[in-house]
Structure formats: C-alpha cells, structure tokens
Amino acid sequence: MTSAAVPDHPWLLPGALVEAAGRTRRTARDWLVDGLGFLLALGWAVLAFGDAASPDPQFALNAGPAWLEELDFVCGLAAAAALWVRRRWPVGLAVATLPLGAFSVTASMALLIIVFTVAVRRPFPVAAGLVGVHLLLAFAYYGLRPDPALSFWAAMVWTVLFIAAVLAWGMFVRARRQLVVSLRERAERAEAEQQLRVAQARHLERTRIAREMHDVLAHRISLLSLHAGALEFRPDAAPEEVAKAAGVIRTSPHAALQDLREVIGVLRAETAAEEDPERPQPTLGDLPALIEESRAAGVRVSVRDVVPAVDRVPLAVGRSVYRIVQEGLTNARKHAAGAAVTVDVTGGPGDGLTVEIRNRWPVGGITGPEIPGAGTGLVGIAERVNLAGGRLAYGRDDSGDFRLAAWLPWPA
Known part of the structure; x- marks a missing residue:
C-alpha cells in the first residue's frame, strides 16, 4: 500500500x-x-x-x-x-x-x-x-x-486500577476514532452516491430526449424522403400532386428544425429530468392526425381502434401508443414502401392497451432508394415499453408479415 x-x-x-x-x-x-x-x-x-x-x-x-x-x-x-x-x-x-x-x-x-x-x-x-x-x-x-x-496487596490494587484506567482510556479513544472514520466514510459514500444519482438522472434525461427526437425526426424525415422520391420518380405528376408534395417538403424541415432547437436548448441548459417531456406531448387522441398524415403521404393505412373513453387513457400510456404507431409507420415507409399497413389498438381500464402494426414483407426487395436509419428506433420503443411495465414483440410472423406489437398496462 x-x-x-x-x-x-x-x-x-x-x-x-x-x-x-x-x-x-x-x-x-x-x-x-x-x-x-x-x-x-x-x-x-x-x-x-x-x-x-x-x-x-x-x-x-x-x-x-x-x-x-x-x-x-x-x-x-x-x-x-x-x-x-x-x-x-x-x-x-x-x-x-x-x-x-x-x-x-x-x-x-x-x-x-x-x-x-x-x-x-x-x-x-x-x-x-x-x-x-x-x-x-x-x-x-x-x-x-x-x-x-503501602502493603503488597494495597500496592497491587492501586496498580490494577491505574492500568485498567489507562486501558479504558485507550479503548475509548480507539472507539471514538473508529466512529469518526465511520462517519467520514459514510459521508464520502453518501456524496459519491449522490453524484452517481445525478449522473444517472442526467443520462436518463439525455436518453429520453434522444428517444423523443428519434421518434419525431425519423417520422418527419421519412415523410420528406417519401415525397421527394415521388417527385423524382414521377416528374410528370399532376401540378396539384407536385404542389402538395412540395408543401410537405417545405413544412417538414421547418417542424424538424423547431424540434431540434428545443431539444438542443434543453441539453445546453442541463435541466433535471422530468416526468413528461416538454415537447412534443402527443396522446392517444392525436393518433387519427398521425394516420391521416401518413395517408396523405401515400401510405395505405387501415385502422381498427376500439378503445373506449380515449380521454381516460393515462397520458404516459397514450404517448407510448402514439410513439409505437409512429415508429411502425416510419419503418413501413422505410423498408416496405407501397405495402398496406394495418393498425389495431384495443383494450380498456384494467386490461391494458394492446397496439399492433402489421405490414406485408416487401416482395422482390426494395424497388426505390432505401431511407437510411440508425437502427435505434425499435431499441427506443423497447426502452419506452419496459419503463411503462409493458411487453413488446416484433419480427416476421408465420404469415410472413412484419408485426410490431406491444401491451401497456392501464390501471382500472
């Protein structure tokens, strides 16, 4: 040492x-x-x-x-x-x-x-x-x-008392010093644990922000790429379709940049972790708008939504369902362009919410330019579902379709 x-x-x-x-x-x-x-x-x-x-x-x-x-x-x-x-x-x-x-x-x-x-x-x-x-x-x-x-025994008694007093004094000093060491170690350990908790909270907050930004930017950029690809492969499209695609191409980068600015501002400020992200905060009630946005981009989407009392769905659960559907539609646009997509959302209080996104596996490979991805979308969804206490499954099923399914708890 x-x-x-x-x-x-x-x-x-x-x-x-x-x-x-x-x-x-x-x-x-x-x-x-x-x-x-x-x-x-x-x-x-x-x-x-x-x-x-x-x-x-x-x-x-x-x-x-x-x-x-x-x-x-x-x-x-x-x-x-x-x-x-x-x-x-x-x-x-x-x-x-x-x-x-x-x-x-x-x-x-x-x-x-x-x-x-x-x-x-x-x-x-x-x-x-x-x-x-x-x-x-x-x-x-x-x-x-x-x-x-003094007599022999009187001298012995005094000697025993004196040495015992010295021993007791020494043991007292030893116990006090050990107590000081223990308190110091406890204080240092508490400080180290506090620093670790702060670091973990910061890491969780950054991970949460990164997950939110991936969900938002991947969706917007995939729409942008889809419309740009349509203009590239169909230069003879009707003026109305060209104008519509150009409008999406114009508005999507602005919205993506706004999201990016706000998240960068949060990272620079190093704010503490919060239960709910500041922006965006979609809920299950925003799901129809998301579906319509994908349909406007040319994706064939069919929806079966049998969730009663949408306004009673907990905000965190509704936001997770929104992000799962968003990721499923984004992956379908990236890897199975032109394939029909089905979205099923079922459940109720006490039974939980079940969301399933299914699309046919592309036949003959990808015909157009593939939209690049970081491969972290499903990882982020898995983290989100695990934090909510739910279950997630994805991959090709027996029929050959790609299936993304999740179950999230909904307390009664």
Whole structure:
C-alpha cells in the first residue's frame, strides 16, 4: 500500500490499517504528541532515579541495590527513546519492553504510554492480553521492590486500577476514532452516491430526449424522403400532386428544425429530468392526425381502434401508443414502401392497451432508394415499453408479415 492510499489523518485509522499509516510521514500533530510523550517519559525517568538515589528513605521510591538503580535508569532512558517508534510497531515494542515491568521504576511512564498506544491501535483482546501480562509482572516487581508506604496487596490494587484506567482510556479513544472514520466514510459514500444519482438522472434525461427526437425526426424525415422520391420518380405528376408534395417538403424541415432547437436548448441548459417531456406531448387522441398524415403521404393505412373513453387513457400510456404507431409507420415507409399497413389498438381500464402494426414483407426487395436509419428506433420503443411495465414483440410472423406489437398496462 502506498502513502497515496492512506487518508490525511492516519491517527484516525483503526486496526490493520495503522501499519500502513505508520509508514506515512508524521504530521505536525504527530510530532507534537510524540515529543510530549517522550519528554514526559524522560522527565519521569530522571525524577524516579533522583528519588531512588535520595538518602532519605522517606522519599525513596521502591529503592533497591545501587547497580539495579543504574540499570533501571538506563532502561528508563531506552524506553523513553523507543517511544518514537511506537506508532509503527506498537505490539512489538510492548512485547520487547515487557521485562522492564518486573523491576523498572524509571520506565513505568513509558510502559504506560506504550500500553495506551496498543489499546488505541489494536483490538481489545491484544491490548487486554498485554495488560494481563503486565499485571502478572507486577507481582515480581513488588516482590523485588516493595513499596515503602503501602502493603503488597494495597500496592497491587492501586496498580490494577491505574492500568485498567489507562486501558479504558485507550479503548475509548480507539472507539471514538473508529466512529469518526465511520462517519467520514459514510459521508464520502453518501456524496459519491449522490453524484452517481445525478449522473444517472442526467443520462436518463439525455436518453429520453434522444428517444423523443428519434421518434419525431425519423417520422418527419421519412415523410420528406417519401415525397421527394415521388417527385423524382414521377416528374410528370399532376401540378396539384407536385404542389402538395412540395408543401410537405417545405413544412417538414421547418417542424424538424423547431424540434431540434428545443431539444438542443434543453441539453445546453442541463435541466433535471422530468416526468413528461416538454415537447412534443402527443396522446392517444392525436393518433387519427398521425394516420391521416401518413395517408396523405401515400401510405395505405387501415385502422381498427376500439378503445373506449380515449380521454381516460393515462397520458404516459397514450404517448407510448402514439410513439409505437409512429415508429411502425416510419419503418413501413422505410423498408416496405407501397405495402398496406394495418393498425389495431384495443383494450380498456384494467386490461391494458394492446397496439399492433402489421405490414406485408416487401416482395422482390426494395424497388426505390432505401431511407437510411440508425437502427435505434425499435431499441427506443423497447426502452419506452419496459419503463411503462409493458411487453413488446416484433419480427416476421408465420404469415410472413412484419408485426410490431406491444401491451401497456392501464390501471382500472
């Protein structure tokens, strides 16, 4: 693990991540805390050694032989110096300094700091095990260096209480730091999820706009291509038919450009997703106008519409039916020019709406220039039907016709 993978405050890390954090550079706060701990342990070592060397036994702290006091002082200095590596190897340092608990007075403050460090940076069983060993060594300590003011058992009770307080303090600090880490991770996760939701909403909105524009532009451009093809292949048509075709060719690009301008404006503004598209908003009541528009373009369309109470159809369902019929008629003009198209719309509240568009498969291939397509029309229709909770099927049936059928729920 590199230092880049460690948070800015390694002292907040619990458990196994502390070793990785220990390899990072100390912060100013770390230097301050380590320096104070070192000075505290060093000051206690000097004070304890001076008291032990005092000629007045009243002030001597657990005095022993002269050689033991000198050894004790050296061990106290070494333990204080070892505090600089307690962040990297807390357990190893605690195990290495365990023998000092059996005889050293000057190292007692450094030992308490080490125990506190283990309690903060390691799980409770590890810290409790080291504390238990220290308490066992306390029996040897008071046997070798009895307290001049307290009895053996009174000194043991005070030692147990003091070490237990240090352990409890360390566990409290550890729990608090883990809580801070948990809250920070939770906040970061919530922020990341919020950004993901925003990105998903933006993606869904753009997909919805693209689907709407495909449905609108493909329909208008296919009409434009159909009328232009008629003028190309029938230059001798009657003036009325030429004028009618020219009118469609003139008005269709204007309408398509208007739709395109509005959608580009929405994309530039990056507005939030809405339940209903702003424009266009066709409903099932606009279906007759769509059929008449296709008939005016020369498509033979027969319709069977047995939907009661058209005004009661939910707007989203009616719009989806409109788009499905629009896509079916557009595909028929593109790939089966001249073929008759049948449109069936049936259903009611509680039963759902069923829409079916059927046309004969072109015989002998396409005779005129094929209108290019992106191949995303049926994909967009499938997405629309799935979002509405319906079903979609399309392809050649047993009779050889191309069939596009969908069922959409209509709550009762």
